[in-house]
Amino acid sequence: MRRRIVLAFALALAILGLLVVPAVATAHPLGNFTTNQYVEVIASGDRLYVVAVLDLAEIPTFQAKAERDRLGRAPYASSLAATLRRGLELRVDGAPRRLTEIRHRLAFPPGVASLRTTRLEVVLDGGTSGSDATATVEISNSAFASRIGWKELVVRAERGAELASSTVPTASVSDRLRAYPKSLLKSPLNLTSASVRVEGGDTTGVEPRLSSEPISAPMRDAGAGTGGFASLIERDDLSIGFVLVALVLALFWGAAHALTPGHGKAIVAAYLMGTKGRPRDALALGGIVTVTHTIGVFALGIATLALSEFIVPEDLYPWMNLISAILVVSVGVVVVRQRVLAARGRDSGHHHHHHGSDDHHHHGHGHHGHSHADMTPEEHARAHLPAPGSGKRGLIAVGISGGLLPCPTALVVLLAAISLHRVAFGLVLIVAFSIGLASVISAIGLIAIGARSTFKRVSFEGRIVRALPAVS
Template sequence: MITTLAIAMVLAAHPLGNFSVNHYDGLTIHRDHIEHLAIVDLAEIPTLQQPPAGPARRTCAELRDATRSQAGGQPLAWRVTDASVTYQPGAAGLRTSRLTCRLTAPLRVDRPLALTFANAYRGDTVGWREITAKGHGVRLRDSTVPADSVSGELRDYPDDLLSSPLDVRQARLTAEPGDGSSATPADVPGVDAVTRYTGLLADRLNSLIGADRLTVPLGLLALLLSLVLGAVHAAMPGHGKTVMAAYLAGRQGRLRDAVTVAATVTATHTAGVLALGVLITVASAIAGEVVLGWLGVASGLLIAVLGAGLLRSAFRNRPHDGHGHGHGHGHGHGRWSGGVVALAVAGGLVPSPSALVVLLGAMALGRTAFGVLTVVCYGLGMALTLLITALTLRRLGDLTLAGRMRRLRPYSAAMTATLVLLVGTGMTLRAAAALI
């Protein structure tokens, strides 16, 4: 068992995310021709949905046809010289794939020659995009891309790239007779420590799901990791879970209300993961990241609409001359209960990609029931974060230090509603920007 687990630990999730399709284009300019090394690295879910179909040379021909390049204003005539596809074990028992295409085109560099290059193959997918250009027997100047790959041709992605990968889709340069080549450094962004360690936990969970023999101790450990990952997912910014907790604390709702909201978040998230998992499995044309994007827009809009409604209600029921308190308390409980449940549905509407990969991996290994149980634990972790945050905020509100701000209490409903509205608007804008 120890040997099996040790081997499984090596099989980590794709560093760019399980939905990513990553591209590398390496150009080498010679005196009489140009070479193009094109590599497409597909993560687990694209490989499951749309693996490189048919002979590799046919797929490379499709890539060639999607390439737009010119030399001196004339299009380059690319020819495929070699093609191959390889598969590697990925997260949770799934596979990743790597398409390698080698192309060449005639070129004559006997004077300064302006070159442009762009590759639109599978251009609507998310992931790393990198282009390099170097000269062999010619000199390059004014190049917009570096000479060396910072990702080792998609084999060794830098550690500091996960939050914002390279997105270089075109290149321009001038080739002229001579020796040497210019090298432009690539800008590689950083990643925060929380994302890095969360990724390590997700990798550990994926390795457990993909183990050849899933024993009871390993299964329990996988469920515990799912619970932790769900809790961390809910606490991270941009998901709206902590906003729901603040709303619960601000409304002084009963513990039963908080439990109802937590259960709604768990049920909504679990149902979303299961539905998207089934769609991806049966319909290869569905782009999972696009579905997640639109769900993010819908979730943000729903939260923003609820926030606007809460803000309107807060101004309508604000106290007047000290007698408004009893009036505002007598009704509206059904309205707030329905509103907070809708807020919980919005918060759990966007499935977590890591939970989705765990489910798909379990399904591929014939462990569908265990995969569903793991997703449920993921949702329970989210609910646990929501409950703890709500209770903590309520406790802080009862402290003496917080009591000094009692004069703001009549405005707490309006402030909470404004927070919900702002967070919903921000979530909508961020999700919409990712779809553009």
Template sequence: MRRSVFIALASAAFLGTGTGVASAHPLGNFTINHYAGLAVRPDTVNVDYVIDMAEIPAFQERADIDRDGDGVLSGAELATYAAARCDALRSGLSLRVDGRALALSVASATTALPLGQAGLSTLRLECEYRSALDAGADARSRLLEFADVNYADRIGWREVTARGDGIRLETTLPSESASARLTAYPQDLLSSPLDIRGGSIRFTAGAPIVEPEAIAPPAAAPATDGRPTDVLAALIGQRELSLIGMLAALLIALGLGVLHALSPGHGKTVMAAYLVGTRGTRRQALVLGPVVALSHTAGVLLLGAVTIAASRLIAPERLYPYLSMAAGVIVLGIGLALIQRRIRVRGHGHDHQHHHEETAAPLGWRPLVALGLSGGIVPSASALLLLLGAIHFDRIGFGMVLILAFGLGMAVTLVGVGLVLVGARRLTQSAANGHRLIRRGLRWMPELTALLVVLFGLGMTAQALATIL
């Protein structure tokens, strides 16, 4: 009981400071990150291979690790998984010398499960591979080629380094890891992570060692702050969850929904254009928020099902560009409908002041619902982590309640934004009664906002297509 009270007070303090939702993994909760360090010697090539999985792909791996299905990952299970996975990953690594493929053997394999966000663990797999080099003339220049095609369809950091021992190297690959073997990602590269999937090395056995110049790694990304979700995980993970603990968890989930709704996205700009340009009502503003929240909740549950049941068929993060494109197409369709309506109205000469109330009336409920769907169709990774964390602690029902609370926080926030927009538009119209110039500007407001909606729809669709293609 005292533990629940302490966590509840801590959660209130954390939310009160306005702490944003941050991913525990610097590169995002969906990423699978790669490092391959090549060490070339006169008679062998060693490959130091590291895979760093963020929370969601690590969660997907649990079924393969937990062989006895008891929900506990024992040391023996981790060792068995590491040996099997390192052996399987060999097929995705290509090592060739002078065009001839070299066979890689597993020298060592280890797995660790560092704690991540929302009570979920990340996964770190380290594989040491070795391959023998055939004897050749010491002075002969040889070409070594390396490629990594493992998890080719998953997003993440990819890095390759090369060093020589008694070998002269000529390569563009660096000799030092910019991420310290995926333990300290550079702050200035988080938005555009390295994507090095291979490289070539010319070497001459017995020649003086000339290694690539070491590149001083940039400042590492600081540890990210996932305190609200971490406190929530501590609450969910208690053996006996008290009433205060449940209320605190609901409060945190509600607060996370509010913070998520205030973050960039969710069509707030498009919603503003629609409510202002079509003379939206308070009633419509009250409906728009819940529609966004419901569509977002449905998206989280769908993505959670894909993450658990269909992870071998499709990477969950690959759905995001398609969902974003669907949202963009919906917004574009709404904008085109608004433009078509304004052209029809102008063509009939109904743009006079005494017809203004009729011609600027909202399109109706269908476009409003479609607009709400476009704002919530792309699920939040933070909400997905809440759901997966609840599943991890075997509290699926409570996890569903937390997702609903998350959606409620979004709905309340977006309704508030909508009501402010409707009120601001009415104040502007009242202030325009004595200003002819403002009245003229308001007369053209439906056309301008329709054009703005079209431009946003085009931008969203183009951005999603660029990611897909």
């Protein structure tokens, strides 16, 4: 009865998590870590102009706060514009052109959880394109090359100039980083160079003008929600009632996040089912995931704050993925070894035969803590394998691999809590989020364990099932 209750609770929690998955959102359409760029070369009459746009998501903007405060808004804008300009290389018929800044515009549109994003627009003059012949114009962008994000490049002509050929589009698909297309969010553009043939016009070129409209953050996907978990930190009402509601919501957001791809759910299920894990092992996994994920968020937050000049947060994720993979492979090696030993025990059982004569020797085993007198060789081999679910190291490794990668939204909550001087509230929300995440991991484990007794008609003793932990 107790097992049925636990299984029912696990199923209910998993279904509840599935119901809230559609509301999962990140603040910036491409993620909170991204540094996004747009470069547009304009052949206007007899001149060349370049418009460069920089869109920094919440975390890069937060990291640059110390520099902004030190320099001041105007000098910081000039410094950022100069960085963009230095990363651009314009050539006409193979000869480099000097790009001269005409104007720039800087704004900090609000993002999620009261954190700001950054939008910088710069207009550059590239000199004449030549009106008497077709010229080859080449442009390359190496600014912020190591940062992840959208990189778009467009070339167009106006006022009598024409493009004879081009290797890039003539119109922006993102409206100059104002509205990222939903179909490309999973595989952002990465255009950093172009070569075009330009026929210059006879008229004088006209400088591009920057829009005078208020700058807002990039449009979010309509189905992405409104900030969800991260928006809890910016509420003005911090009454006991709201805090309790916020904790419950944080639990649900953590559960929803756990049901998105990642966090080793398949590995957890296969490991517990194949190693005959017990319910307490599934619950222990949840505890390990909670602690690991919470520590991971705090560690990444410290790196973001204290080591921003030396460490780019998104660069840490591949290393965390590598550590997680090593842990999983290590567990797999141990489980494979156990399966091989079990297989050898079964094989030896097939070759064991009894002699009809009673004239055989007996050896006393009184000094052993157990008797093998009535065991077959296969049972004898199994007796020397680890007891089901007793691999604490494997359990810990699987749990760490499931919680090692911090959710970027949780990091945003931590940074927002610091900026809003609500550190304690932020930490409690992150812990609740981690518990929600871990509860789904535990629920999946409990479902896998309970399935063995619930679906009695299905055999879980076959070779395929025993091999699941190793295969996963």
